[in-house]
Amino acid sequence: MxxxxxxxxxxxxxxxxxxxxxxxxxxxxxxxxxxxxxxxxxxxxxxxxxxxxxxxxxxxxxxxxxxxxxxxxxxxxxxxxxxxxxIDSRLPNRILARHWQDFPPLRGYDKAYPETAVGASRFDLALYGKNSPAITFLEAKCVTLVQEGSGLFPDAPTERGRKHLHELAHLARDGNRALVFFFVQHPGGKRAWANGKTDPEFAAAMHEAIQAGVEFYAYRVMPGEEWVELTEVPVEEPPGD
Structure with a gap:
């Protein structure tokens, strides 16, 4: 890409x-x-x-x-x-709160609301558009672990992360648009994927979510003195996996 x-x-x-x-x-x-x-x-x-x-x-x-x-x-x-x-895991939500309209997958929406509860889950962003009858839900993940160019999430087992993916898959099946943004906050990150060795259940939930229609995007985040550079990188399995 x-x-x-x-x-x-x-x-x-x-x-x-x-x-x-x-x-x-x-x-x-x-x-x-x-x-x-x-x-x-x-x-x-x-x-x-x-x-x-x-x-x-x-x-x-x-x-x-x-x-x-x-x-x-x-x-x-x-x-x-x-x-x-x-390493700041707050950074993705802070970026989205101020600049969500700068991301191509989110253009066309009129309003965005942070920390929106759906059932037993709470998602980082809910987006509404005049031309879209369904609500769009987005969850952001901070990625700090990079191995041989692959940004891997999570670096420790996360029950909360698995729960989010299951709920997003359910929402996608019901006709809502559902997205996950991986923010790779490491300069060596060339791609992003699930860390199946550390959390195989999260990896399985990610595969399930993809099959259900959840959209996954990844951005390498590089803050400089004046600007933050966000470079889109592919969401793909590491070479050899």
Whole structure:
């Protein structure tokens, strides 16, 4: 496929503070070392991130500056051989909230509502169009694990992720348009697919969703100082699988 690139203003992060990773305290906290010494920071991602957050690796911190926070900084990026990987799992929804109309698959809709509940599930976006009687539902996934060019989701088993795919498949069978966007937040990502080795049930649910008519798209996300570059990459199985 010919890669299509979308440019949006980087209103998400300013200049990051350099640090060295020490160790993870629990899913959402870690110790890092800055010029000022050891600092506890927030990790905005519950995944394993073992290939990114290891002792001695270079990381980047975002100064939050909000009163009442336990930590001053949020760890938003980690060094890889290909460049910086952005681990912030909040980024996909923040991008969609402000720029959903910039994505070609979402053009033609008039309104979008975040965090829309359907049955027992809650989806990242519900879209409405004057010329479309059915509601469109979208779920976004943050991908940080890349192996040999393949962005793989999830990096840890996810019951919630499987549930979303089953519900989207059900909605698609009922005549609604249903989509999944993989946001590959790693510079080495050339494609995206399910991580069948880590979560075979998610991989099976993805195959089921595709058969039901759920649409899958993937974008490599590269934030720069002024712009965020979103490059469409194929949703396809890794070579050799």
């Amino acid at each position: 010919k890669n299509k690139t979308i440019l949006i203003p980087n209103t998400f992060y300013g200049l990051t503070v350099p640090a060295v990773f020490h160790r993870r305290l629990h899913r959402f906290a870690a110790w890092v070392e800055t010029e000022e010494g050891i600092e506890e920071v927030h990790i905005p991602n519950s995944g394993r991130l073992a290939e990114l957050l290891f002792a001695g690796n270079r990381v980047g911190l975002h100064l939050e500056g909000r009163k009442g926070r336990k930590t001053r900084y949020t760890l938003v990026k980690a060094q890889t051989p290909d460049g910086w990987a952005f």
